[in-house]
Amino acid sequence: MAATRTSGITVDTGGLRTINKEHRGERIFARLGLVGQEQAERRLAKELERLDWELERRAHARPLFSDCAKRFLLEAKYKRSQADIAWHLGMLSRYVGDLEIRKVHDETLRPLIEARLADGVSATTINRTLEVARTILHRAARAYRDRDGFPWLRVTSSSASDQLG
Numbered sequence: 001m002a003a004t005r006t007s008g009i010t011v012d013t014g015g016l017r018t019i020n021k022e023h024r025g026e027r028i029f030a031r032l033g034l035v036g037q038e039q040a041e042r043r044l045a046k047e048l049e050r051l052d053w054e055l056e057r058r059a060h061a062r063p064l065f066s067d068c069a070k071r072f073l074l075e076a077k078y079k080r081s082q083a084d085i086a087w088h089l090g091m092l093s094r095y096v097g098d099l100e101i102r103k104v105h106d107e108t109l110r111p112l113i114e115a116r117l118a119d120g121v122s123a124t125t126i127n128r129t130l131e132v133a134r135t136i137l138h139r140a141a142r143a144y145r146d147r148d149g150f151p152w153l154r155v156t157s158s159s160a161s162d163q164l165g
Contacts, residue, residue, distance in 0.1 A: 066097040088132040
């Protein structure tokens with residue numbers, strides 16, 4: 001593939017253009033096909049803008065359970081139980097995937113437990129799913145850190161008193 005005047009845009013011998021660029025640690029890849037250089041540059045500019053917006057949004061957002069689950073699954077990549085972990089995470093994501101990590105607790109997991117019991121699933125299988133959730137919450141509180149070095153899951157004094165009382 002030959003490079004074009006714009007870094008990240010290449011064209012092959014058939015005239016097909018491709019965007020393949022790393023920007024702020026994220027990969028942008030798109031096969032554009034038979035388009036002109038100007039159209040490819042506009043598409044790249046739009047993708048760069050979208051990525052910048054997404055990175056800015058993520059920088060100020062509180063982590064979701066799904067963010068922690070993705071990180072946990074990446075860390076489990078070489079484990080024999082990786083496929084099982086992925087299955088349990090799929091089950092969890094339906095119920096708590098879109099919640100902020102600090103909002104995942106017994107009450108938010110109760111619908112999962114009730115649905116699994118209604119499906120006739122054994123308590124052992126449900127407990128394995130809950131163990132995956134527990135492990136993710138522990139890692140969010142102890143190992144997963146933001147840019148400032150603070151844990152993704154922090155116990156504040158008000159939430160600690162709510163748990164005690």
